[in-house]
Amino acid sequence: xxxxxxxxxxxxxxxxxxxxxxxxxxxxxxxxxxxxxxxxxxxxxxxxxxxxxxxxxxxxxxxxxxxxxxxxxxxxxxxxxxxxxxxxxxxxxxxxxxxxxxxxxxxxxxxxxxxxxxxxxxxxxxxxxxxx
Numbered sequence: 001x002x003x004x005x006x007x008x009x010x011x012x013x014x015x016x017x018x019x020x021x022x023x024x025x026x027x028x029x030x031x032x033x034x035x036x037x038x039x040x041x042x043x044x045x046x047x048x049x050x051x052x053x054x055x056x057x058x059x060x061x062x063x064x065x066x067x068x069x070x071x072x073x074x075x076x077x078x079x080x081x082x083x084x085x086x087x088x089x090x091x092x093x094x095x096x097x098x099x100x101x102x103x104x105x106x107x108x109x110x111x112x113x114x115x116x117x118x119x120x121x122x123x124x125x126x127x128x129x130x131x132x
Contacts, residue, residue, distance in 0.1 A: 035111065042109035043074040043081030050107045050115075054085045061087050082108035088124045100124045 054070045061068035068087035073079065084106035091100075102124040110116050 038111070039080060039109060042115055045115065046081050046083045046107055046109070047072070047074045050083050054083060054105075057085055058087075066090050080109045080111070082106055084108075 051070065051072060051074075058068040058070055066087055066089050068085065071082075071084045071086065074081040074083060084104055086102060086104045088100050088102040101121050104118075104120040104122070106118045106120070107115060108118065
């Protein structure tokens with residue numbers, strides 16, 4: 001290998017190293033700040049727009065005799081913000097409690113899709129006591 005070939009090879013390697021050098025920390029910090037701003041803005045929207053509507057639903061459900069609550073996770077650090085309405089229908093005129101299904105309607109922030117809605121139906125936390 002001639003000295004001229006080695007010099008060309010060193011120049012190519014130097015150019016490759018410069019191209020593959022990591023981005024300066026300032027550029028990646030700006031991207032993190034933008035993601036954090038989007039997460040915070042979504043948490044604010046959930047708290048200011050969605051939460052009052054869910055609170056009004058809780059009032060209506062409780063006035064109708066059903067169990068209902070709102071779980072607010074918009075202030076948590078390290079987790080994406082969410083607000084959820086959980087309610088369990090109660091039977092009318094029944095003296096003994098029955099097993100019921102609890103419904104959950106959750107609004108949460110997803111960084112890829114924005115605010116998404118998720119619904120779930122599961123067995124209620126309160127179970128019937130059967131003593132024989």
